Amino acid sequence: MEKVLYLTTTDDEGGLSRASLEALTGACELVAALGDATLTAGLIGADVQGAADAIAACGADKVLGAADAELATSRYSTDATAAAALIQAAEATVVIAPSGSRLNRCLPGVAQRVGGCIDTEVTALAADGGAPQVQRWYYRQRMVARLGREQRPWVLLVSPGVYPGWEGAAGSAAVEAVAVDLPATRTQVEGLEAATAGTQTIRPEADLLFVAGAGWGKKQQDGAAHVAEAEQIIKGFLDKASASLGSSKSLVEQSGEGQEVISFMSHMNQVGQTGSTPRHPKGLATCCHGEEPHVVGWRFINERRAVNLDANCGWAQGKADVLYVADAFEVMEELNKLL
Numbered sequence: 004m005e006k007v008l009y010l011t012t013t014d015d016e017g018g019l020s021r022a023s024l025e026a027l028t029g030a031c032e033l034v035a036a037l038g039d040a041t042l043t044a045g046l047i048g049a050d051v052q053g054a055a056d057a058i059a060a061c062g063a064d065k066v067l068g069a070a071d072a073e074l075a076t077s078r079y080s081t082d083a084t085a086a087a088a089l090i091q092a093a094e095a096t097v098v099i100a101p102s103g104s105r106l107n108r109c110l111p112g113v114a115q116r117v118g119g120c121i122d123t124e125v126t127a128l129a130a131d132g133g134a135p136q137v138q139r140w141y142y143r144q145r146m147v148a149r150l151g152r153e154q155r156p157w158v159l160l161v162s163p164g165v166y167p168g169w170e171g172a173a174g175s176a177a178v179e180a181v182a183v184d185l186p187a188t189r190t191q192v193e194g195l196e197a198a199t200a201g202t203q204t205i206r207p208e209a210d211l212l213f214v215a216g217a218g219w220g221k222k223q224q225d226g227a228a229h230v231a232e233a234e235q236i237i238k239g240f241l242d243k244a245s246a247s248l249g250s251s252k253s254l255v256e257q258s259g260e261g262q263e264v265i266s267f268m269s270h271m272n273q274v275g276q277t278g279s280t281p282r283h284p285k286g287l288a289t290c291c292h293g294e295e296p297h298v299v300g301w302r303f304i305n306e307r308r309a310v311n312l313d314a315n316c317g318w319a320q321g322k323a324d325v326l327y328v329a330d331a332f333e334v335m336e337e338l339n340k341l342l
């Protein structure tokens with residue numbers, strides 16, 4: 004019988020992030036599919052009672068808590084010690100955790116500490132004859148595999164955007180405190196700073212991915228390029244819609260070609276075969292042609308729309324749900340006004 008541990012950290016307010024609640028849905032569905040498995044919740048944070056109460060109705064037979072002021076923020080040594088203690092206390096055979104910078108960093112080491120194994124970037128959980136299986140993508144998201152493992156505990160980091168966030172009534176949960184022998188620390192966490200100077204443009208939790216393509220920097224109908232205006236329109240939209248900013252390769256490479264560029268755009272924003280494969284419920288591509296090496300990075304964007312002057316661009320070839328054949332400058336300016 005599998006003993007499934009749902010393992011997560013609390014956020015700054017002591018609650019659970021969207022990705023945490025999504026992983027909980029995955030854990031609940033897996034337990035139901037396995038049949039005779041048990042579910043335990045394991046929470047890490049400064050104070051975990053609020054988070055435990057929020058998921059009181061999730062069906063976990065017990066809630067284990069590793070609570071300490073030192074566990075308020077991400078630090079490898081303390082997070083890894085707490086996670087290993089919870090896995091051992093739960094005698095977990097399968098550990099399901101949300102993928103995010105904090106747990107991605109420590110759980111591979113934790114799997115090693117507890118003699119188990121780990122799979123990251125899991126995109127589905129399933130049961131096959133009472134044994135858990137996971138789905139993962141390979142070769143830049145071109146091939147999908149479903150696999151199981153014998154080794155236990157098996158730690159699984161579930162990608163965000165795969166499951167709907169768990170929704171259930173809050174209640175009052177009895178948290179079993181797990182003693183964690185925290186190591187002496189040298190690292191003091193003083194706060195968080197955005198990776199890019201000025202504008203924070205990459206927002207993995209945003210509902211919308213806004214992609215800017217090279218068209219924003221090209222000569223427009225009046226024969227001139229309008230990069231400063233493009234920058235202002237894009238920045239205005241990102242702020243108003245709280246969208247995440249993606250880019251085509253051509254646009255991020257313009258700086259290397261000595262062209263005028265959008266100042267807050269870097270290679271970190273590039274989506275596609277040689278860029279990232281973000282996960283957002285919706286995507287809007289503007290001034291981007293929609294060529295295959297770019298669109299392959301849209302694999303996990305559920306609803307896709309594009310704005311392009313060219314009715315025969317790549318998005319029209321079955322790659323977008325809706326293509327608006329229009330001038331993106333005009334469309335986005337109007338959209339900003341409406342927002």
Ligand SMILES: Cc1cc2nc3c(=O)[nH]c(=O)nc-3n(C[C@H](O)[C@H](O)[C@H](O)COP(=O)(O)OP(=O)(O)OC[C@H]3O[C@@H](n4cnc5c(N)ncnc54)[C@H](O)[C@@H]3O)c2cc1C
Nearest residue numbers: 216217218251252253275276277278290292296297312331
């Ligand atoms: C090995 C390899 C790997 C690659 N990896 C990636 C990758 O990871 N990511 C990636 O993006 N690309 C990648 N590419 C490049 C890819 O093939 C395309 O060259 C690139 O995506 C084109 O970028 P774009 O659509 O922004 O630019 P363009 O092809 O120049 O398209 C600009 C578009 O803007 C439109 N436009 C212009 N003005 C307006 C306006 N006012 N309103 C509306 N539309 C307008 C035009 O009609 C045009 O369709 C790769 C290529 C190779 C060979």
